[in-house]
Amino acid sequence: MICGIDLGTSTVKVTICRKMEPQFVVASRSEQCAAEILQSPSNCSEQSVWKILCSLKSVLNKIDRDIFQKIEYVAITGQMHGVLCWDAPNISEISPGNNLCAASNLVTWQDQRLTPDFLVNHPQIHPGFGIGTLLFEKYGNRYSIFKGSIWGSIMDFVVYIALGLPQKYHVTTSSQIANSFGYFDPINGRFDVCSLKSMGFPIDTLPTIIPETSVIGETERDNYLNLPEGCKVIVPLGDTQTAFYSVIKQRKDCTVINLGTSCQVGRIAEAKSVEAKTGQALQIFPYFKNCFLILNASMNGGNNLDVFVNGVFLPLLDSFCDTSKIEKEKIVYEALVRSGLRALEKDKLCNSGNVQYTGEMFPERSKCNPLGGNGNQSGATISNLTSTSCDLGQLSLAFHRGIIKNAFAAFEDGWGSPCDLDQVVTVGNIFEKNKLFRAVTENLFPGCSIFNSNSSLGAALFVGDNLDDLS
Structure with missing residues (x-):
């Protein structure tokens, strides 16, 4: 069985499919996570990592045990752009009482804390982009919610705790997730290291980019999410890309609208035609198999x-x-x-x-x-x-x-x-x-x-x- 997990802005979803053809769904569950930190300033959008984890474990526990124990592969997707930091010497420390000792809040894609002056000086980001938030808070000599030396998306963090990776783990992610942080060239698949270095960003903390078909590791017997031992955990994927894939797979001739908390409208394009197809309102997102999504990624849905x-x-x-x-x-x-x-x-x-x-x-x-x-x-x-x-x-x-x-x-x-x-x-x-x-x-x-x-x-x-x- 293959387990797909979507850590959405408002809902956590889990779908389990057969491994071989026909790949029909054998189980599907979801739960609203209500993870918003309500005491945040009005221009900030933060979520409790602990509440997201609780919702994920709750959804996984609702899956029939006979089906659950047959899971061999896990692919985690979810909300892009957002960022959190962590530095947990022991995963067992992640609990309501000391959540911030293990991880910061998740600053989401809806965050608006970046000031106009800051955005003028950082043209490769928009409000809610992870690297922009880190530059503004963690490395901007401001009081920061961020604690810990490791940073990544909520999907990167869940991979980290599911596999029980070492404390000094260097985040390894897909180009789909890396692109959402900002200062990333989606066509060539790499960060703009020169620009980041000139601004004093610690480039040694940048995630390592690996293909979307990469396996990061296998679960151990006693893992935080109680997944079966030996599950192969795939590199995190973007929720927009996997949403598109769920309905078009190999089709490249249709326009797709993906509606959730936000809304994306787009089409697939080959690498050779990407730049010619984009306008001011559109963005280039890495897709699968050397293709790209040309999107209007609307904030409004x-x-x-x-x-x-x-x-x-x-x-x-x-x-x-x-x-x-x-x-x-x-x-x-x-x-x-x-x-x-x-x-x-x-x-x-x-x-x-x-x-x-x-x-x-x-x-x-x-x-x-x-x-x-x-x-x-x-x-x-x-x-x-x-x-x-x-x-x-x-x-x-x-x-x-x-x-x-x-x-x-x-x-x-x-x-x-x-x-x-x-x-x-x-x-x-x-x-x-x-x-x-x-x-x-x-x-x-x-x-x-x-x-x-x-x-x-x-x-x-x-x-x-x-x-x-x-x-």
Whole structure:
């Protein structure tokens, strides 16, 4: 069996597939981890590493024991760009009481602590990029949350503790993860050592880059995640890349939208055509087998709805609904989807959907102007509200539609040539859970293919397709 693990921003997912063809799913579990550090400053986004680990162990414990004991390979993917530091002499020290003795908080991709002046002087990064955060905090003579001499992504850390690697372990990762830290050339697959050295960054701490088919090690009998002894743990992979892989594998002729907390729209390109296909709004991400993803990596996805729900609706429910936050969120989301679907049907009949939402609640990297803060980014707007359109259904429909249209608009602008949107493929469990997102996408792109897939499945499928190349 092959186990794919996705350490997402809000959810931990585990998918287990057969090792040999046909690679069907034999088990799948997920759990919201609620790892946000709420006392962080408003411009910071940090998560508790301990809570992420607890959620991961909880999800793994939900897998049928007979299936679990047959796991031979583990591939870990998850949220990119973010960074944490650690220096744990003994993995058993990782616990709620002394978590910070073992590891720092995870500073996520949503972090906005980098100042405009700092960004002007560091053009190869955006807010939330790991190397930028390290330069700003750990090596910038500021008070820092970072403790320890080892740094990497949350996936790198989980590999470290799963394998019980030595204290002075040097992080070994894939180009997919390394690229997300910043100051990395995705085409040539290496860090910009000269620039980093000139800024005083300790280049000896940079991760070593190895192929995506590399095995970092095998689990011992008593390991932190209780994985079966002898499991081969693959080098960490990027969640965007594995999400794309889960739905297109060898296909290179379609446009994919990956919707979760954020949203990515992109296509696969061969190395020889990468630079010619990118525009200001698009980014190059290393993919698999010497190919690349050309992406609009939008900061705005499901997080727009989360802000809307938590900032507007939950405070209203607090006054008369005595249930947990999770139950309140469920009530609100069900109402938003139900009313939005009704509004969409009405819109189809009489073109009544005149409420518009520009889905840019979070600053887009492609529009970031360091000298002026957010540059052209003026925040999200709701427009065309009238006495007849100001209802919950129209607002919900506008939010869902605006998020999808925002991501596609930037991709089409940056692609530089006509893009075949007749072959749109979706990935992300949100399209299965949220019927309105699904209906809106089908309405905008008739004939699109909707897949109930995710990054954990993509990671497992990638390993299964490349068993002969693992080393």
